[in-house]
Amino acid sequence: MNTNVxxxxxxxxxxxxEVGAWGMYLRQVDRTAPYLGSLxxxxxxxxxxxxxxxVDIPIRLDNGTVTHFEGYRVQHNVSRGPGKxxxxxxxxxxxxxxxxxxAWMSTKCAVVNLPFGGAKGGVRIDPRKYSMAELxxxxxxxxxxxxxxxxxxxxxxxxxxxxxxxxxxWMMDTYSISKGYSVKAAVTGKPVALGGSLGRVEATGRxxxxxxxxxxxxxxxxxxxxxxxxQGFGNVGGTAAxxxxxxxxxxxxxxxxxxxxxxxxxxxxxxxLNYAHEHGGGVKGAPGVTTLKPKEFWSLKTDILIPAALxxxxxxxxxxxxxxxxxIEGANGPTTPEADDVLAENGIPVVPDVLANAGGVTVSYFExxxxxxxxxxxxxxxxxxxxxxxxxxYKAVTQSAAEHHVSLRTAAFxxxxxxxxxxxxxxxxxx
Numbered sequence: 001m002n003t004n005v006x007x008x009x010x011x012x013x014x015x016x017x018e019v020g021a022w023g024m025y026l027r028q029v030d031r032t033a034p035y036l037g038s039l040x041x042x043x044x045x046x047x048x049x050x051x052x053x054x055v056d057i058p059i060r061l062d063n064g065t066v067t068h069f070e071g072y073r074v075q076h077n078v079s080r081g082p083g084k085x086x087x088x089x090x091x092x093x094x095x096x097x098x099x100x101x102x103a104w105m106s107t108k109c110a111v112v113n114l115p116f117g118g119a120k121g122g123v124r125i126d127p128r129k130y131s132m133a134e135l136x137x138x139x140x141x142x143x144x145x146x147x148x149x150x151x152x153x154x155x156x157x158x159x160x161x162x163x164x165x166x167x168x169x170w171m172m173d174t175y176s177i178s179k180g181y182s183v184k185a186a187v188t189g190k191p192v193a194l195g196g197s198l199g200r201v202e203a204t205g206r207x208x209x210x211x212x213x214x215x216x217x218x219x220x221x222x223x224x225x226x227x228x229x230x231q232g233f234g235n236v237g238g239t240a241a242x243x244x245x246x247x248x249x250x251x252x253x254x255x256x257x258x259x260x261x262x263x264x265x266x267x268x269x270x271x272x273l274n275y276a277h278e279h280g281g282g283v284k285g286a287p288g289v290t291t292l293k294p295k296e297f298w299s300l301k302t303d304i305l306i307p308a309a310l311x312x313x314x315x316x317x318x319x320x321x322x323x324x325x326x327x328i329e330g331a332n333g334p335t336t337p338e339a340d341d342v343l344a345e346n347g348i349p350v351v352p353d354v355l356a357n358a359g360g361v362t363v364s365y366f367e368x369x370x371x372x373x374x375x376x377x378x379x380x381x382x383x384x385x386x387x388x389x390x391x392x393x394y395k396a397v398t399q400s401a402a403e404h405h406v407s408l409r410t411a412a413f414x415x416x417x418x419x420x421x422x423x424x425x426x427x428x429x430x431x
Contacts, residue, residue: 009047014096021100021311027337032413035404039421046106046417049099050117051075055145057123059137061130069125069138073146075155076102076118079423082153083119084109084361086160086189087142087167089135093122097311104332105361108354110416112393114365119155121146127162139167143174150175152185152372158364159189161310165201169194185371188364197367198379200360203386205239205308207359208330210390212244212304215351218398219326221303224248229300229324231255232308233283236330236357238273240306245269249304255297256309258282261289262300298322307334308357314339322348329353344407352409354416355397362389 005023014022026047033043057069072095075083085105098120106118123142127135149155159168168189175186184195192198199206216223226249230237233256241251250266256276261267261283275286292300298314299321307313308330314322319335319342327343328351329335335343335350343350363386370376377385401411 009044011052020094020096021333022096022103024312024333024336025100025103028409028413029417031337031410032417035406035410035414036417036421039418039425042421042424043417045077045079045421045424046103049074049076049102050078051149052095052099053146053149054095055142057138057141057145059134059141061134069123069142071121071123071142071145072098073121073149073155074098074102074119075149076120077106077420077424078117078119078155079420079427080110080117081115082117082151083155084114084116084158084364085119085121085155086158087121087123087163087171088160089123089125089127089138089162089167091124091126093124098122100311101332104354106420107413107416108358109361110419111354111397111412112358112362112389113419114361116156116361116365119157120160121157122160135167136170139170140174143171144178147175147178150186152183152368156185156364156368157187158360165189165191165196168196185368188367188371190367195367195371197363197370197382198377199382199386200363200367201235202239203363204236204330204357204360205241206243206383207362207386207390208236208240208306208308208328208356209243209247210359210387211351211356211394212240212328213247214391214394215326215328215349216304219349221325225250226303227252227301228304228306229253229255229297229302230306230308230330231297231313231334232306232330233272233276234281234308236360237306237308238269238276240308240330241267241269242273252302253292253297253300254283255292255294256281256283258284260292260294260297261286262292262297263289294318295321300324304328306330309334312336314343316342319343320346322346324348327351328356330357332357340407340409350407350409352412355393355408355412358393359386359390362386 053073102120109116190196253262305324311333314335316338319339
């Protein structure tokens with residue numbers, strides 16, 4: 001644990017030496033607090049999640065034995081509206097991680113001015129080791145265990161790492177069965193057949209692309225011909241890579257969980273996406289490309305670097321290797337505060353996660369609205385409205401950065417935290 005994280009901001013049931021991502025978030029809030037003016041009196045609201053639910057998930061495996069998994073749902077702040085946030089299935093899911101992800105969601109929703117608070121969920125499981133039937137049982141039992149804290153007006157789950165539209169279908173169905181009727185707005189990221197939104201799968205990657213088109217103008221760059229390296233090649237990284245290539249940029253390196261592929265002249269993104277789809281979702285073994293080691297990836301001379309995998313990928317140990325002109329965060333929390341400082345010292349600006357990857361939650365908001373109204377929009381309308389939201393948020397963050405003479409991350413936190421705490425202040429305390 002970093003010594004400058006106050007013990008009082010760590011729940012007593014969390015090992016202070018394993019605070020992880022929550023410690024990162026707390027340090028980001030500490031850097032923001034001096035700019036909050038009179039709202040500073042409410043700043044501890046940001047450091048204390050509203051609700052933490054830890055649940056046991058017992059299921060019967062296909063072989064007849066019973067096993068248990070641990071699940072979480074954290075609602076960080078709901079002053080501005082119902083909680084919103086994904087559910088991830090991962091063997092390293094932990095409570096501090098889910099707390100941080102929920103807090104980043106609070107900030108993100110406020111930055112792009114959506115009427116949501118922040119929430120997040122997770123189950124500590126390696127989904128690769130279980131059958132679809134077993135994963136369905138895990139999903140349905142998890143949903144039933146957290147059902148008292150979720151719903152269209154309370155907290156709306158969505159897909160995240162290792163979950164997808166099918167998992168959301170199971171969650172929506174389980175919730176609906178408990179109510180006795182279909183509740184489409186209970187979750188987002190569903191298939192279109194169940195009230196999902198067109199454009200949702202590509203939304204986060206498209207949002208990153210839109211932010212990139214604005215950021216290159218700010219920093220005197222051009223997207224056409226730009227050299228881009230991306231960590232992550234799922235819905236987020238894969239969509240962004242395709243859009244960048246279509247815009248004339250060169251995606252020279254892709255780094256996913258199976259390996260790293262590189263081509264100085266630019267990878268054929270569509271061919272690589274097809275290869276990954278046909279070979280279990282990874283780029284390892286793709287023909288006609290060079291392979292790299294992680295250290296070589298981070299030290300590539302690029303115009304734009306996009307970490308779009310998991311949190312904590314750019315640290316003080318590898319930040320000094322980075323030679324990109326611009327970092328755009330596709331993942332949540334990929335850069336530690338110490339790495340932020342290194343990048344700043346080296347003159348490398350970072351467009352933060354709470355702005356850059358907000359496309360997903362923005363279209364999730366659109367899906368929620370469409371479900372509540374039972375009126376659905378065409379994909380062009382959705383993409384156009386997404387672009388408007390992202391560009392407006394980018395403009396607001398850059399104005400905040402110029403006003404306060406701070407980094408884009410601190411500027412985004414000033415904007416988001418101010419909106420959260422303004423809502424907290426006018427609502428007051430009860431009783």
